[in-house]
Amino acid sequence: MRKIRAVVYGVGRMGSISTRLMLEHGVEIVGAISQSPQKVGRDLGDVAGLGFQTNVTVERDAEAVLSQLRPDIAIVTVSSYLADMYEHLHRCADHGVNAITLAEEAFYPWRTSPRMTAALDALAKERGVTLTGSGQQDVYWMNLVSLMMGTSHRIDSVVGRVSWNVDDYGPEVAKDQRVGDTLEQFEGFLSRGDRPPTFGRNTLDALVAGTGLRVSAIENHTRPETATTELYSSTLDLRIPAGEVIGFTDIDTIRTVEGPVFTFEMTGSVYAEGQRDVNEWDIHGEPELSVVNPVLNTQMTTCTSMVNRIPDVLNAPPGYVTVDRLPQLKYRAFPLGSYVEAG
Amino acid sequence: MRKIRAVVYGVGRMGSISTRLMLEHGVEIVGAISQSPQKVGRDLGDVAGLGFQTNVTVERDAEAVLSQLRPDIAIVTVSSYLADMYEHLHRCADHGVNAITLAEEAFYPWRTSPRMTAALDALAKERGVTLTGSGQQDVYWMNLVSLMMGTSHRIDSVVGRVSWNVDDYGPEVAKDQRVGDTLEQFEGFLSRGDRPPTFGRNTLDALVAGTGLRVSAIENHTRPETATTELYSSTLDLRIPAGEVIGFTDIDTIRTVEGPVFTFEMTGSVYAEGQRDVNEWDIHGEPELSVVNPVLNTQMTTCTSMVNRIPDVLNAPPGYVTVDRLPQLKYRAFPLGSYVEAG
Structure with missing residues (x-):
């Protein structure tokens, strides 16, 4: 079995969670990159709050880390x-x-940033590497819906509602x-x-x-979400008075020549106490379908989806490969390296 | 675009619904087979309750229908x-x-009927055809769960509950x-x-x-479900007095060497008024996950799943190919024939 060698490029909240998930799945973390003066020079284990040292020092110079370590x-x-x-993606591919x-946006950037995506795709093909976007979108907002749609005879509309x-x-x-x-x-x-x-658009x-x-x-409509009583944003360490903005809701709609209409209403906001993440999709047509996740931890599954995708990325052909071209995401019961094909 | 030529082999409730779905998806129905004296000799449209004639007569002799019509x-x-x-599967493959x-059982018969499955697999490979089981299992009981499991970091147990x-x-x-x-x-x-x-076992x-x-x-545990008040089974045209059996619940459990335990509780019974289909899955571990279908029409999605799978079967390599080896099921916005690869 091959051991996957990874670099953590960005050691914020998501990078820190993903570091632990990768280590627990047998990935060798060989380097870490951050631009934050509070993080550079410290052990990745400390920065990521792992409770142990990793003997990997967070470094500032991404070029140097990638070129010297040559991670997978x-x-x-x-x-x-x-x-x-x-x-950042250009730098990875280039090395x-x-x-x-x-x-x-990286989840499916072909239509919103076609030229940058085509340039990254061309470079990745030239260098023989794969660039992929995953995250909560991968299963909860796309493949779960796409799979349910696979049981439709006729779709009139698809309506999603998400909150994080x-x-x-x-x-x-x-x-x-x-x-x-x-x-x-x-x-x-x-x-x-x-x-x-x-x-939602991507x-x-x-x-x-x-x-x-x-x-x-x-179509896109956006409405601000405002605090009804004072709320506290822990990530910004900021008290937000009633009436001021705690996030917003995007309502994106795509209409099609053939008829079906796709609408996605997504709220990202500071939560009041007891508020919970939402992922609900209705597929109207014949038959009527719906799917809901009553227990949902968007923060975690954003990271688990990405980490579990690593073998698929390593197995994929070179280029900018969006997840619609990857296999159905699978549970990784064994070290991630065991899912990487030889050669 | 190639037009798919299909034979409806069994014209009961499921075959009748599937006939309509196929016709509405541009499949050419070239023949129909039934053993029922009430159905043989009549037009398929009448037997299936389509409200129009199909000019396909339901026939009794499966050998003759398959060998003369050579459907896809x-x-x-x-x-x-x-x-x-x-x-029946042997006869299809043989022709x-x-x-x-x-x-x-045909959904995944490798472990419950290994010898028969191997024999069908060998014959199908010899004849260059594909045999596949689909139905409600395909998405709702397996791929939906498998996909959600793809967002698990660690699974302790998977618990499903279904009612139809x-x-x-x-x-x-x-x-x-x-x-x-x-x-x-x-x-x-x-x-x-x-x-x-x-x-549940399969x-x-x-x-x-x-x-x-x-x-x-x-492990398997089975309990009878009994009527609390008199219930009427429409399909049997039978009144079932309180205390007698209206179906049963199977609780199947598979334990694994590595730890995760899979449990599936399935109830198939005569419904009381207002009772609804259930499909609920919890995935315990890190993180906790759950998925539910609040709107569910098992009868319809049993058929839509099978019909939407037809192109995957025609595109698959020969043999007994279970759905774990097929692509993720997709919505068929266009005639089914347009999804069949050339050659």
Whole structure:
């Protein structure tokens, strides 16, 4: 059995959880990269809160780490959007390192950032490596829905509703979700018109692409979510007074030439006490279908999905390979290296 | 695009629904087979309650239909168990006809009927055709669970609970579920010890096989379900007095050498008014996971799963190919023939 050698590229909340999951699945962590002065130079075990030393020091120079260590794969958790992710994924590919990321746009960036995706795809093919986006999208927002759709005779519409807690994903995501904005600031953010794609958009793009249906229209509506009483954001260490922004809800819709309409309503916000994650999908048509996850830990399954995908990425052909081209995600009862094909 | 030519092999409740689904998905029905004197000689459209004529006459002689018509595939809905199904699947393969069936044991018969399965596999390979079992098991009892398991870091146990209405599946299934037995008759049925495998057993066999875990023990407990007030079975046209058997619940458990335990509790019974189908799965471990179908029409999705699988069967390599070796089931937005690969 081959032992997978991995670099943790970004040691925030998601990178830290994923580090533990990989270690417990027999992955050898050979390096770690962070831009944070509070993390560089410390042991990865300390930074990730593992409770033990890993003898891997967090380093700042990504180029040096990748070129010197030549890992099998980098686990990249630094940003949500392809404009920010481009340099990191490019760097991995350029150094002949496969990469998997949680970046939401990276899940299916073909339609929202076609030129950057094509450039990464070409470089990855040239260097013989695979770049893939996974995360909560992979199973809960796409493959679970796609699988249920496989039991439809006729689909009229697909309607998804999701909620997740911004405090589970670190300050970068909380800022992207406009936590702490006044309503005026939020209006300004929306009206500037330079917003990156919504997470729902990329998910629906993947879902619709898998059906072969032709897109006829794309719509997005966004509403701010505001605190009804004062709420505390732990990841930002910020008290948000009643009336100010704790996140927002995107409602993305894709209409198709053939008829079926896909709608995805996603709320990412600071949670009130007792509030729980939501993942609910209705598939209207013949027959009526629905699927729900009554017990849901989006923070964890965001990471488990990515980590369990590692063997699929290593087994995939070179290029920018979105998960619609990978096998159905499987439970990894044995060390991840045992799922990697020879050669 | 190739037009798929199909024979409906068994024109009961499931075969009738599947006939309509296939016609609406552009499949050409070229023949129909039944052993029932009430059905032979009539137009398939009348027998299946389609409301129109198909110009296909239901015939009795399966050998003649298969050898003369040489269809691409037979949709076989005649029995639940491989001992009964063997001759039908053998006949299809022998005549060079691919076959897909709802027979519960046929879903994954490698462990419960290994010799018959191996014989069918060898014949299918020799004749260059594929034999596959699908039905509700395919997505709702196996792939949905397997997919969710793909987001587990560590599984301690998997617990499924299912309920379906025997009246949805015709008299053959209702008799197999012992509807109308006295408790004494039911005890006799259990104690004879010649019971065919439970539906849950074959489902768990497929689920566990997909994980690579090694089976250490297999357990089955069965309890009769009895009417609390008089109930009416429409498929048997039978009134069942309070205290008599309306079906039963199987609790199947597979233990593994590595630790995870799989339990599947399935109830098939005559429903009281307002009773609904159930499909609920909990995956205990890290993290805790669960998935539920709040809206569920087992009768329909049993048929849609099989019909949507037809292209996968035609694209598969020859042999007895269980669904763990087929691609993830997909929605068929276009005629089924358009999903069949050339060559």
